[in-house]
Amino acid sequence: MIEFLKKNIFIIILSSITLFIGFLTFLTFIDRSFIELNQNNLQYLLIVNIFLLILLFLFIFLEVKRSIKIDIDKDGLKSNKRYITYFSLFTLIPSILISIFSLFLFSFALEKYFDKKVTTVVNNSYELAKSYVEEVRNKIESDIILIAFDTNKSAKFLNDNPKEYERFLKTQKLIRDIDEIHIIDQNKKLLFTNLDDLTRYLPPLDRALKLVLDDDRPLKIINAPQNISAAIIRLQAFENRFLYVVKYLDKDISKYLNESQEAINFYYTVEERSTGIKISFAIIYLIIVTLLLFISITIAIRFSSRFFRSINNLILASTAIGEGDLSSKVPEIKTDKDMEKLNKNFNSMINRLKDQQEKLIINERHEAWGNLARKLAHEIKNPLTPIQLSIDRLKEKYSNQIDSNEKVNFEENLKIINNQINQIGNLVNEFSDFARMPKPIFKKNNLIDIIKDNIKLLSEIDLSIKINFVPSKSHLEFECDKEQLGRVIFNLIKNSIESIQQKAENTGNFDKIITIEIFDKNDHISIVINDSGIGFSNFRKNIKDILNPYFTTKKNGTGLGLSIVNKIINDHNGKLNFFSVPNGAKVEIVFY
Structure with a gap:
């Protein structure tokens, strides 16, 4: 969001x-x-x-x-x-x-x-409120005339007696339903009143008082304070005296009147x-x-x-896979959990399919090369024995007949032929081993001990090379063929030693180190071998070529060592990976 x-x-x-x-x-x-x-x-x-x-x-x-x-x-x-x-x-x-x-x-x-009925109601509501106020004000006008009449008539009786005035005014208040009755002079001085609290007295406006100085008619005070209706009149029976009365309106009436006026103004503004x-x-x-x-x-x-x-x-991925491209993957993008799970499962399925395809190809390749090796071993081994016997006969028959000056050369040549025959014999034996690779016999073995035993065998080959192996645990049980897996570890460490020795022939001082690590994960075990040898710089384009049978870079190599190693690892449901690293090589074995 x-x-x-x-x-x-x-x-x-x-x-x-x-x-x-x-x-x-x-x-x-x-x-x-x-x-x-x-x-x-x-x-x-x-x-x-x-x-x-x-x-x-x-x-x-x-x-x-x-x-x-x-x-x-x-x-x-x-x-x-x-x-x-x-x-x-x-x-x-x-x-x-x-x-x-x-x-x-x-x-x-x-x-x-804006319906006519609504308009009528709005107008009538205001008129009713307005009429109420007008009625109160008109009534006070009639009330003040009556009070003034009674006051003028009682002038002699009152005789400026404060008590009589107080009693008279309170009686008038009850009779006329008036809240305040005051008698004042032209200076608005309060002479008599019905109020007990004189501080409540509010004098009339000057302009209102001036209007009744010479006029006997009552005057309504329109702009009286809020919620008050008032009137004033001159008393004819008295000199310089005025009757000022006040009637309190309902406390909310002015508020209602103003609100009604605002509502009407708003109503007609909206209508317009x-x-x-x-x-x-x-x-x-x-x-x-x-x-x-x-x-x-x-x-x-x-x-x-x-x-x-x-x-x-x-x-797209399934189309590519249908066309035979098993390297195709579904990109892992942020989406719904179910779709992410589907993508992950699809990629996992493709990986397993690719692994199975690779294993199938490797098995087919090994079977084909095994048949070839078996035939080569058979064809080469047959003439080796007659050749060896012929060499022995030549040596016995002609060694005494040859001149002493030629005898050394004669024996040297026979020795070279014997060495070549032995080398061909060794090659035939490797062919036979490759062709007769037995199926693994799986038993529970301690993987740590297998690695340590092979390190002990190989550490004496070159004392200048340091082999580091410090496992995190002393026992790691793994179901495997101990002899075949030992052969894998032996071959890989031996290759690292030979790689370092080959580098030492052309390079000065450098750290001759082989580091072996083992990791026990939830779903797989991996063995990593790092060395400081010549690495795989010559195989950056296709590093897996070195797994092909009879592919070798060694002078006297047959090219069958890594191929045998790869077959053993595949038979153990594993995978062999090669990585080029700075100043060396990294080989990883992963068992699932």
Whole structure:
């Protein structure tokens, strides 16, 4: 997911900006934005929206096209493209239908929002609240006239007696249902009141007091403090006295009135800009749907490519194998666990098939060379005995007859012939051994002891060569033919010794070392022999040529040693590997 966000960061930023501008346009249409609501601003916002939307579509199209080229076209499978197309269409068609339905539903809901009944309810709710306030204010106007009439009539009775005024005003409060009744002078000084707490008294506005100085009619105070309705009137029976009454409205009535007014203003603003709101809603919806489509198509491409790439690799590998190329492998790529397991099992199967093929080829090759060796041994061995007998007769018959000066040459020549006969005899014996290679007899043996015994035999050949073998354990049981496996170890160490000796003939001082290591893994055992000899630099192109029978680089070699070694290892379900390393060679035996 993080990789997806990083890869498409530009599209995500562009989408966020486009979405923000879309919402800003919507808020501007309903006059709830920081941008002033006018024709020019709306026009600019719509142009910016359309430009960003086209830009977003363009970048999404290019990104999808690039993903198809990288993740689908590269695989070359028609089924992959077909499934991606189907998936995209099945995502696109419902999204388009839902978009059309949602836009239609929004348009229908908006039209219903401006229905005549809704408009009537909105208007009536405000009128009811307004009428309530007007009723309270009109009532206070009639109440103050009645209180003023009673006050004027009781002027003599009251006689500026504070107690009588207090009793009179409290009685008027109960009768008229008025919260505050004050008698003040033209300087707004409080003369008498029904309030026990005088700090609650709030004097009327100067302008209101001036209006009733020379007028006997009552004055409603419209701009009274919130939730208060007030009135003031001049008392005709008194000099410089005014009656000021206050009625508390319901504590939430002003709040409801203001909210109703705001709701009506908002309602008619939305009604006036309904077309623009529909456009901005459509833009916002298009942006969201486009992003969802892009994400779904991109995810479809990624998941499909991961799946079909593995299938494609399997098809290509199986085709190559069908044509006989067993070196073909399925690339190990990051995909679903099941597909990774399938790829791994397929490669493992090919490796086993290749190993079996190699073993079969080796066995066939050894059988063919064995038949040849048997025939050669037979054909060569037959004339060797008569030749040897003829040499002995020549020596007996003519050794006494030859002049003493020629006798030395005569005996020297006979000696050379004998040496050549012995060498041919040895070659015949090796041919016979190769042809008569017995099948291994498997028994449980200590592999460590087999290696140590052969090191002991070979360490005396050249004391200047150091053979290092320090196993991690003293006992490693392995089912094998002890004699044949000992022959393998013997031949390989002997080859390393001869390689070092051959290098020493042409090179000065160097470390003459043979290192032997053994590793016991879960599924195989490996024996590694490293030496500081001449290495395999002459066989970099095809290092396995040295395993072919009769292939040798030694002066007196028959080319059968490594071939015999390879056959023994194959008979033990193993594999022989050669590696060129700096300043030497590395041979690895792996037993499965």
